[in-house]
Amino acid sequence: MSEAAFAISRDRNDARTEPRWVRALLIGLCILFLTVFIVLPLTIVFAEAFARGGQVYLAALVEPEALSAIKLTLTVAAISVGLNLVFGLIAAWAVAKFEFPGKTLLITLIDLPFSVSPVVSGLVFVLLFGGQGFLGPWLQDHDIQILFALPGIALATTFVTFPFVSRALIPLMQEQGTAEEEAALSLGASGLQTFFRVTLPNIKWGLLYGVLLCNARAMGEFGAVSVVSGHIRGETNTMPLLVEILYNEYQFVAAFAVASLLALLALITLIAKTILEGQLDEGRQTREH
Amino acid sequence: MGLTLTWLSIIVLIPLAGLFLKSFELDLAQFVDIITSRRTLNALKISFGLAFLAALVNLVMGSIIVWALVRYRFPGRRIFDAIVDVPFALPTAVAGIALTTLFAQNGWLGAPLAELGIKVSYTPLGIFLAMVFIGIPFVVRTVQPVLIDLDPEIEEAAASLGASRWQTVWRVVLPSLFPALLTGFALAFARAVGEYGSVIFIAGNLPNVSEIAPLLIVIRLSEFRYADATAIAVVMLLVSFLVIFVINRLQRWARAQEQAY
Numbered sequence: 001m002s003e004a005a006f007a008i009s010r011d012r013n014d015a016r017t018e019p020r021w022v023r024a025l026l027i028g029l030c031i032l033f034l035t036v037f038i039v040l041p042l043t044i045v046f047a048e049a050f051a052r053g054g055q056v057y058l059a060a061l062v063e064p065e066a067l068s069a070i071k072l073t074l075t076v077a078a079i080s081v082g083l084n085l086v087f088g089l090i091a092a093w094a095v096a097k098f099e100f101p102g103k104t105l106l107i108t109l110i111d112l113p114f115s116v117s118p119v120v121s122g123l124v125f126v127l128l129f130g131g132q133g134f135l136g137p138w139l140q141d142h143d144i145q146i147l148f149a150l151p152g153i154a155l156a157t158t159f160v161t162f163p164f165v166s167r168a169l170i171p172l173m174q175e176q177g178t179a180e181e182e183a184a185l186s187l188g189a190s191g192l193q194t195f196f197r198v199t200l201p202n203i204k205w206g207l208l209y210g211v212l213l214c215n216a217r218a219m220g221e222f223g224a225v226s227v228v229s230g231h232i233r234g235e236t237n238t239m240p241l242l243v244e245i246l247y248n249e250y251q252f253v254a255a256f257a258v259a260s261l262l263a264l265l266a267l268i269t270l271i272a273k274t275i276l277e278g279q280l281d282e283g284r285q286t287r288e289h
Numbered sequence: 290m291g292l293t294l295t296w297l298s299i300i301v302l303i304p305l306a307g308l309f310l311k312s313f314e315l316d317l318a319q320f321v322d323i324i325t326s327r328r329t330l331n332a333l334k335i336s337f338g339l340a341f342l343a344a345l346v347n348l349v350m351g352s353i354i355v356w357a358l359v360r361y362r363f364p365g366r367r368i369f370d371a372i373v374d375v376p377f378a379l380p381t382a383v384a385g386i387a388l389t390t391l392f393a394q395n396g397w398l399g400a401p402l403a404e405l406g407i408k409v410s411y412t413p414l415g416i417f418l419a420m421v422f423i424g425i426p427f428v429v430r431t432v433q434p435v436l437i438d439l440d441p442e443i444e445e446a447a448a449s450l451g452a453s454r455w456q457t458v459w460r461v462v463l464p465s466l467f468p469a470l471l472t473g474f475a476l477a478f479a480r481a482v483g484e485y486g487s488v489i490f491i492a493g494n495l496p497n498v499s500e501i502a503p504l505l506i507v508i509r510l511s512e513f514r515y516a517d518a519t520a521i522a523v524v525m526l527l528v529s530f531l532v533i534f535v536i537n538r539l540q541r542w543a544r545a546q547e548q549a550y
Contacts, residue, residue, distance in 0.1 A: 016360075016444050018454055023361055030357035031369065033350050037422050038375045040397060041387035048390060087300075091293045106293070108533060112301055115476075115529045117483025118381075119503035120522045123510065124304035127311050132515055134307055159300055213377075220380025223485035227507060240382040240486070247386050247490065259383040266378035273378075274371050 045263045048256035060257035068234045069242040069258070075150065076225075076238060077218040080157040084214050088165025089207070093199075095166070096173030097181070107170070113162045121159050122227025125152055148230030153238065156224040161214045168210030172203055175284070205279045212276065216269040220262055305526070312523045315516055323520040328496050329505060333524065336502040339413060340481035343420035347477040348470060350421075351428025358429070359436045373429050376422055381486025388419055389490040411493030416501060419488045420481035427480065428473030435469040468543030472536055479532040483525060 017023070050057050060066060091110060095103060113121060127133050129146040139146060146152045180202070184194040200207075222240040229236040237245065239258055246255035312320065323329060357363070358370050376384065392399040392409035399409055409415050439462065447457040485503040493499045502521055509518040 026357045030354045087296045115479045222382040243382045262380045
């Protein structure tokens with residue numbers, strides 16, 4: 001690089017950066033804020049969980065109540081993620097590959113559960129299925145239990161996690177357009193073949209990304225599930241609800257032990273998310289070349 | 290397409306419509322009575338007021354964080370970038386008990402603060418901090434892609450025309466980030482207003498002082514006062530709709546601005 005070019009390039013850098021003390025101040029504030037609000041709370045979960053050693057920690061996790069909560073959480077997450085996976089695919093397909101009136105409205109509606117308070121999300125199901133609700137009397141007559149049982153918890157969780165999969169897929173599918181599908185169809189592939197051989201491989205990372213976030217939220221949902229679960233111990237308590245109960249009973253080690261599992265899930269989700277974002281970027285770049 | 294609508298209706302639309310239908314069982318006078326009762330009014334004030342303040346803090350701190358993460362290189366930057374999403378991923382109940390323990394009077398941060406005479410846990414200040422926590426990712430993640438894509442030549446042009454660095458940031462960079470900043474603010478606000486899990490542990494939940502609106506809904510439900518719960522929920526839902534509407538407008542505005550360049 002000639003000296004003149006070097007001088008220019010330094011100049012360019014100087015034009016887009018701040019004095020040293022400003023940089024130090026902003027970096028300092030960033031690190032301080034994230035440490036206080038994120039690193040410390042995460043650390044304290046594990047510190048409290050292991051406050052009385054590994055044995056007490058493990059004992060808290062193999063309590064029958066804890067085990068049943070873990071089982072219920074896994075079941076609910078499997079149902080909600082499964083339902084939203086199928087729906088998310090269909091919804092994203094409809095929005096990304098077709099033009100129709102009211103599309104913006106549909107996207108807004110799909111996003112709606114993100115901005116509704118979780119408590120309100122739970123409440124709507126109580127109003128539908130509760131004893132004083134619209135369907136309550138009919139359900140009672142037919143002896144169908146939705147509220148304060150697995151179906152209610154799964155429904156509320158599905159509501160809350162509704163947008164994740166489609167949100168992850170819509171931009172990706174829009175970017176990819178319909179050219180490849182049209183090519184496959186014109187070469188004689190059936191609709192299903194096109195979907196499984198062309199569309200699905202193209203969106204696999206995005207799909208995984210959506211499922212990952214959906215799952216994290218499904219396992220961790222508290223407000224909505226708290227309203228519909230009825231808090232029947234050993235029966236309708238998910239892990240987050242058990243955390244609340246144990247904490248309110250001053251069983252701090254047990255509460256933080258269960259909480260640490262959920263925190264671990266969150267951390268694994270974030271790591272997987274970072275890796276997947278790398279994959280998605282790579283896919284985008286190969287498409288552009 | 291039809292399937293999308295059917296599924297959307299079953300899971301989202303019908304339940305929400307049910308909420309509004311239920312609220313129509315009340316006449317207007319009853320509705321107004323419930324909403325303007327002292328306890329409800331205070332709960333709404335606490336939720337909306339503190340959420341607004343928390344979103345403001347998120348706006349300022351989020352801008353600083355996103356600037357540091359995008360523009361500077363420092364050790365641990367990638368890790369700090371990744372953990373910005375923790376409030377999204379960490380179950381709210383876990384965040385709630387962690388923050389409460391951290392800021393309790395004998396906690397790691399609560400103890401030094403208590404010596405300064407500042408009580409956090411079980412006060413409105415605690416609610417505020419929990420709301421700040423929950424809102425961190427919104428401003429950062431909405432502004433980050435815009436700041437990364439910002440054309441460097443605009444800043445260079447400003448500088449070459451004699452603008453100081455401060456003028457360039459204030460008059461050139463900030464206006465192009467403005468729609469994203471406002472969107473992030475609105476999202477953080479909406480989330481904080483409705484937040485339940487991370488707030489109730491640290492709040493103390495004293496009626497009229499530190500009781501948030503979502504908690505009051507839960508309390509009314511447990512007392513089988515469904516009408517009261519529904520009325521409060523309708524108010525909160527209407528605000529959610531308003532926020533969504535504003536965000537949509539903002540995004541349209543941002544796109545229009547992009548095209549203007």
